[in-house]
Amino acid sequence: MSIRVRFAPSPTGNLHLGTARAALFNWLFARRTGGTLILRIEDTDMKRSETAFEASILQGLEWLGIDYDEGPDKPGSTGPYRQSERMVDGAYNSVAQALIASGHAYRCFCTPEELDAERAHADASSRPYVYSQKCAKLTADERNARLAAGTTHTIRFMIPATAGIIAFDDIIRGHLEFDSQLLGDFVMIKSDGSPSYNFAVVVDDIHMQISHVIRGEDHISNTPRQILVYQALDKAIPLFAHLPMILGPDRSKLSKRHGATNVIDYKAEGYLGTAMVNYLALLGWSPPDEKEIRSVAEISDLFELERVNKSGAIFDLKKLRWMNAQYIRQFSADALLAQIIPVLSPAISSGFLAHSPATQLAMIQLVHDNFELVPEVNIALKVFFLNDTEYKSMLDAFTFSAEDRLVAQAFLNQVSTATTFDDAVVAQLLETVKTETGFGTGKVFKPLRKICSGYESGPHISTVISLLGAECIQDRLKRFLSA
Numbered sequence: 001m002s003i004r005v006r007f008a009p010s011p012t013g014n015l016h017l018g019t020a021r022a023a024l025f026n027w028l029f030a031r032r033t034g035g036t037l038i039l040r041i042e043d044t045d046m047k048r049s050e051t052a053f054e055a056s057i058l059q060g061l062e063w064l065g066i067d068y069d070e071g072p073d074k075p076g077s078t079g080p081y082r083q084s085e086r087m088v089d090g091a092y093n094s095v096a097q098a099l100i101a102s103g104h105a106y107r108c109f110c111t112p113e114e115l116d117a118e119r120a121h122a123d124a125s126s127r128p129y130v131y132s133q134k135c136a137k138l139t140a141d142e143r144n145a146r147l148a149a150g151t152t153h154t155i156r157f158m159i160p161a162t163a164g165i166i167a168f169d170d171i172i173r174g175h176l177e178f179d180s181q182l183l184g185d186f187v188m189i190k191s192d193g194s195p196s197y198n199f200a201v202v203v204d205d206i207h208m209q210i211s212h213v214i215r216g217e218d219h220i221s222n223t224p225r226q227i228l229v230y231q232a233l234d235k236a237i238p239l240f241a242h243l244p245m246i247l248g249p250d251r252s253k254l255s256k257r258h259g260a261t262n263v264i265d266y267k268a269e270g271y272l273g274t275a276m277v278n279y280l281a282l283l284g285w286s287p288p289d290e291k292e293i294r295s296v297a298e299i300s301d302l303f304e305l306e307r308v309n310k311s312g313a314i315f316d317l318k319k320l321r322w323m324n325a326q327y328i329r330q331f332s333a334d335a336l337l338a339q340i341i342p343v344l345s346p347a348i349s350s351g352f353l354a355h356s357p358a359t360q361l362a363m364i365q366l367v368h369d370n371f372e373l374v375p376e377v378n379i380a381l382k383v384f385f386l387n388d389t390e391y392k393s394m395l396d397a398f399t400f401s402a403e404d405r406l407v408a409q410a411f412l413n414q415v416s417t418a419t420t421f422d423d424a425v426v427a428q429l430l431e432t433v434k435t436e437t438g439f440g441t442g443k444v445f446k447p448l449r450k451i452c453s454g455y456e457s458g459p460h461i462s463t464v465i466s467l468l469g470a471e472c473i474q475d476r477l478k479r480f481l482s483a
Helices: 017-033 051-064 083-088 091-101 112-124 140-148 197-207 217-232 263-269 273-281 296-302 317-330 333-343 346-354 357-367 374-384 388-396 402-417 423-437 441-453 461-468 470-482
Strands: 004-007 036-039 105-108 154-157 165-170 174-179 187-189 212-216 239-243
Touching (some): 004 212, 017 051, 017 239, 017 273, 051 273, 083 091, 083 197, 091 154, 091 197, 105 140, 154 217, 165 217, 165 239, 187 197, 212 217, 217 239, 273 296, 333 374, 346 357, 346 374, 357 374, 374 461, 402 423, 402 441, 423 441
Parallel strands (some): 004 036, 212 239
C-alpha cells in the first residue's frame, strides 16, 4: 500500500503546539515509511479563515523543518490543496448530489428555530439530541415546491437504520465502537453552500488517496460519521491513529498559562527549531530507550505509531528550556556566534562587535553553558559590558573585609607588573597572590571576582579577568582601594 498522509490545518488561528505535534508525527511517519506528506489548507470557514494565519502556519512548519511533498505552494503538484478552491470547483457539491441520488443524503429545510425547539425538547426529556429526520420524510412534491420557492436548506447525510455498531481499529487506541443511532443525520452541506468538516475531509481524503489519518484524539468522535460517508461512497477507509492530548503540568487542557502560544513565538523567545522538534516528538511518543536528546534524523529512523501512548502528554516549559540548552551547547563557538549576533541588545552589541573575532569567540566559549535561550546570551555577556554606573551599583551591594583589601592590593601589584594578560598569565598572577597572602583559593577568588567583575559568581574567574583587560582591572582595583 502506498503511504499517503496529510496535515490539514484550518487557518482560523496560528500554529499551536498540538497542531504542530500532529504535523510532526505525520511528517515522521511519512519519512519513516517512505510515504508522501500532503499539506491541505482547510479554509472553508470563510468568516474565520485568514491569510495571515495560513502564513503563520507555513512559517511555523518551516522553522520546525517540516517539509511536505504536495501542497498549495508546490509547483507541478496534483492539488489543489485549499478547500476553498475545491469548493469553487464544485468538488463537494457534486459528491453531495451523488449521495442524494443514491439515497444516502437529503435536503433539510428546517429553520434554526425548528432545530432549537427539537434540542430543547430532547433536553427536557433528558435524552441526547439527534435530528428527527422529518425532512427525510418529505414527499418529492414537497421538496420540489420548497426548492422552487428558494427556501434555504442544508444537505444532511442519512445515518442508515441498519448501520448498528460502527467499529474501527485505531493504531494507537485499539478497537473502538460507536452506536450509529446516537449520531444523528449530520449536515454535509451548510445553507451557505460550504461543506461541513466531517463531509469535506472525507471527500478530500478520497481525492488525495490518503492511506492513514493521523490527528488529535479530539477527532475520535468524528470518525464514525466519516466512516459512514466512506461506506456510502463505496470507498476504502483509511487507517486511523488518534494522538493523545497535550496537557499542562496540572493535567488540565493546555492553555496560555502553561506556555501554549503560537509556535513561531518560541523562535522569537530564543528556542531552536531542532530542540522544539525533539521535545514535541517526546510528547506522546516513547522511543525504545531512555535517550532524550536525539537528532531529527535519528527520531525519524525510530518513529513508529505503535509506540505513541494513549494517555495525555504533559507539556513542561522547564523541560523544553533544558532541552534547548542542550542544543545550544552542541554548537561550536563559530556556529553559536552566528546565532547570537542577530539577538544582541544595543547595550551589548556595540562593545561586543568592537572586539576582535578571536576575543568574541573567547567570550562566547566562556559563557557557552550559561544560558538556555539564545537571547539570554545578553545576560551572560553583560559581565564584560557593565557601564560605570552599573558596576558601581553592583559593587556597592557587597561588603568587604580588611583581608579582601589586602587581596585586592596584592593583585593590583601583580597586574601592574604583568607584560601580557592572557588567561594563563592571569591564572598565574592569582596563584602568586595566594602565595603572598597565605590565603586559600576562596579567600582570594571570591573578593577578586566581585571587585573585578561586579558579580558574585560566574564563569571561570581568570578568563573573565583576562577578557576584561589589564587596563579595566587596574582601574577597578584602584577605585576599590581608594574608596
